[in-house]
Amino acid sequence: MSTLKNRLTAIVEEAFAAAGYNKELGAVTFSDRPDLCQFQCNGALTGAKIHRKSPMMIANDVLPNLSENEIFKSVTVAPPGFINMILSDEFIAEEAEKMAESDRLALPVTEKKTIVVDYGGPNVAKPLHVGHLRAAIIGETLKRLARFLGNDVIGDVHLGDWGLQMGLIISELYREQPSLCYFDENYTGEYPAESPVTIDDLSRLYPQASARSKEDEEFRMAAMQATKELQNGRAGYVALWRKFLEVSVADLKRSYARLGVDFDKWLGESDADPYVAPLLKILDDKKLTYLSDGALIADVAEETDEEPMPPVIISKSDGSQLYATTDLATIIQRAEDFNPNEIWYVVDSRQSMHFKQVFRLAKKAGLVDDDTVLYHVGFGTMNGSDGKPYKTREGGVMSLSVLIDSAKAAAKERIEASEVAKDLTDAERDDVAEKIGIAAIKFGDLINHRARDYIFDLDRFLATEGKTGPYLQYTVVRITSLLNKAMAANAAPGKLLPPQSDTERELLIKLFSVGDVLLRAFEDKAPNAICEVMFDIAGLFNRFYFENKILAQENEEIRASWLGIIELVRRMLLMLLDIFSTDVPEKM
Ligand code: ARG
Numbered sequence: 001m002s003t004l005k006n007r008l009t010a011i012v013e014e015a016f017a018a019a020g021y022n023k024e025l026g027a028v029t030f031s032d033r034p035d036l037c038q039f040q041c042n043g044a045l046t047g048a049k050i051h052r053k054s055p056m057m058i059a060n061d062v063l064p065n066l067s068e069n070e071i072f073k074s075v076t077v078a079p080p081g082f083i084n085m086i087l088s089d090e091f092i093a094e095e096a097e098k099m100a101e102s103d104r105l106a107l108p109v110t111e112k113k114t115i116v117v118d119y120g121g122p123n124v125a126k127p128l129h130v131g132h133l134r135a136a137i138i139g140e141t142l143k144r145l146a147r148f149l150g151n152d153v154i155g156d157v158h159l160g161d162w163g164l165q166m167g168l169i170i171s172e173l174y175r176e177q178p179s180l181c182y183f184d185e186n187y188t189g190e191y192p193a194e195s196p197v198t199i200d201d202l203s204r205l206y207p208q209a210s211a212r213s214k215e216d217e218e219f220r221m222a223a224m225q226a227t228k229e230l231q232n233g234r235a236g237y238v239a240l241w242r243k244f245l246e247v248s249v250a251d252l253k254r255s256y257a258r259l260g261v262d263f264d265k266w267l268g269e270s271d272a273d274p275y276v277a278p279l280l281k282i283l284d285d286k287k288l289t290y291l292s293d294g295a296l297i298a299d300v301a302e303e304t305d306e307e308p309m310p311p312v313i314i315s316k317s318d319g320s321q322l323y324a325t326t327d328l329a330t331i332i333q334r335a336e337d338f339n340p341n342e343i344w345y346v347v348d349s350r351q352s353m354h355f356k357q358v359f360r361l362a363k364k365a366g367l368v369d370d371d372t373v374l375y376h377v378g379f380g381t382m383n384g385s386d387g388k389p390y391k392t393r394e395g396g397v398m399s400l401s402v403l404i405d406s407a408k409a410a411a412k413e414r415i416e417a418s419e420v421a422k423d424l425t426d427a428e429r430d431d432v433a434e435k436i437g438i439a440a441i442k443f444g445d446l447i448n449h450r451a452r453d454y455i456f457d458l459d460r461f462l463a464t465e466g467k468t469g470p471y472l473q474y475t476v477v478r479i480t481s482l483l484n485k486a487m488a489a490n491a492a493p494g495k496l497l498p499p500q501s502d503t504e505r506e507l508l509i510k511l512f513s514v515g516d517v518l519l520r521a522f523e524d525k526a527p528n529a530i531c532e533v534m535f536d537i538a539g540l541f542n543r544f545y546f547e548n549k550i551l552a553q554e555n556e557e558i559r560a561s562w563l564g565i566i567e568l569v570r571r572m573l574l575m576l577l578d579i580f581s582t583d584v585p586e587k588m
């Protein structure tokens with residue numbers, strides 16, 4: 001079903017056309033002055049130039065075609081030519097009732113597309129760090145939003161599992177345990193089922209190797225050699241690499257699960273490998289590559305470029321492939337496997353040049369159709385209070401699980417100090433703390449437009465007031481407890497009556513705007529607007545709750561209608577929280 005705003009637009013467009021004006025002028029928006037009206041149309045102002053008439057004249061010509069419509073309580077013209085609309089309370093109640101009767105609260109769907117969302121991008125054997133946090137939570141939200149709106153969506157983690165870090169770890173492990181069968185080139189037996197390393201080994205081996213490679217040129221060469229041999233299929237290295245992958249992915253899945261993040265595909269850069277040869281052939285056939293200092297490169301600059309656009313390096317003189325090569329090969333794989341209409345890359349904005357280059361070359365080479373959308377959903381950095389990318393106290397990169405644990409610990413402290421603590425067992429306190437901590441982190445991030453940097457401020461994120469995850473959770477908990485109390489008193493939600501107060505009216509109109517907000521967020525690939533509407537809804541509910549003694553209301557019809565409204569609010573908040581993959585504790 002089309003959103004209320006779009007249906008009103010259709011009505012106003014008709015009214016413009018019937019008065020002899022351009023139909024397109026009839027676009028309706030939610031009013032920015034809810035004290036004056038609920039909806040407005042500014043088309044008469046735009047129309048003045050086209051029709052060479054004053055905006056007031058146009059608006060007054062259109063007005064009679066609208067005033068007759070009984071969905072409106074009033075339609076008025078305000079200088080310099082706004083058309084202001086207020087819906088009738090009966091119509092508002094009907095719309096609210098329709099919403100309540102619908103499983104998905106009458107929220108819209110979009111024209112169905114197949115969309116691949118590439119997000120996460122963790123590197124095997126390196127721990128997840130806060131830089132991967134934003135990719136995970138923004139990507140998960142966008143994936144769920146696109147799916148909620150009816151699209152076929154494939155979330156792919158795109159593991160970094162094929163680069164130099166693999167050779168580094170192989171070489172480092174060789175230093176520690178040279179006698180492992182994986183290193184014996186003459187070994188012909190089966191490789192052991194058990195992994196020779198644990199996740200702790202991996203987290204130790206990588207930094208060790210990385211530091212060594214910076215000081216020890218020979219070690220670095222050996223690691224590059226090992227990487228190449230792995231990529232060429234040396235049996236022992238491949239077997240070892242599989243173990244690294246297994247151990248690492250199991251660990252990644254645990255961290256992601258805590259964040260409510262899950263992927264449909266656990267493909268990695270290595271899965272693009274079979275597509276590299278075909279890629280090179282296509283580029284060669286189309287004469288897009290040439291040799292420069294032994295490296296194979298491709299030009300992607302365009303005449304209209306305002307900033308320099310360096311060529312894409314496809315392979316270096318030693319034959320090793322680069323980041324861009326993998327991304328291009330992956331595009332061929334995705335086109336083959338999913339034939340997507342769009343591919344979204346949820347990756348740090350600092351990689352924007354990389355994606356510009358990759359997208360241009362992909363189009364030039366015809367890896368995807370001209371109308372396939374390749375989109376870099378860039379995001380800013382999460383900073384510490386010093387305004388610089390978030391670090392540990394020692395100045396190192398903070399691992400994601402440590403970050404989540406710290407949010408959980410802070411949430412737990414608050415719970416222990418609060419009223420509800422006495423009603424909760426230890427295990428329950430732990431569960432509640434985890435849910436609150438995660439919501440705090442997620443909404444602290446997602447309330448900001450993704451392109452913006454923000455400061456990680458746990459105290460602020462955990463507050464139950466303000467635009468925070470815990471505030472939303474708390475609002476739902478409050479509504480649930482109210483509904484439970486009502487049930488216990490045999491008072492059930494019932495038919496929605498025309499609104500009794502301004503707050504009630506405003507709350508319902510706000511609920512009617514959610515569909516438009518979702519469409520907008522999808523269009524912009526920016527979920528922060530959804531956060532804003534959730535906070536608006538929660539705020540209006542809290543005002544409504546404060547203004548009315550709901551359970552004590554003696555008129556049963558009014559009470560049932562009020563309970564119906566808050567049940568609607570609860571369903572809406574939960575449905576939206578689900579897009580954010582955020583749980584609500586039972587008590588808090
Ligand atoms: N692994 C990369 C990193 O840690 C991110 C990968 C992003 N996705 C992509 N298709 N390039 O920086």
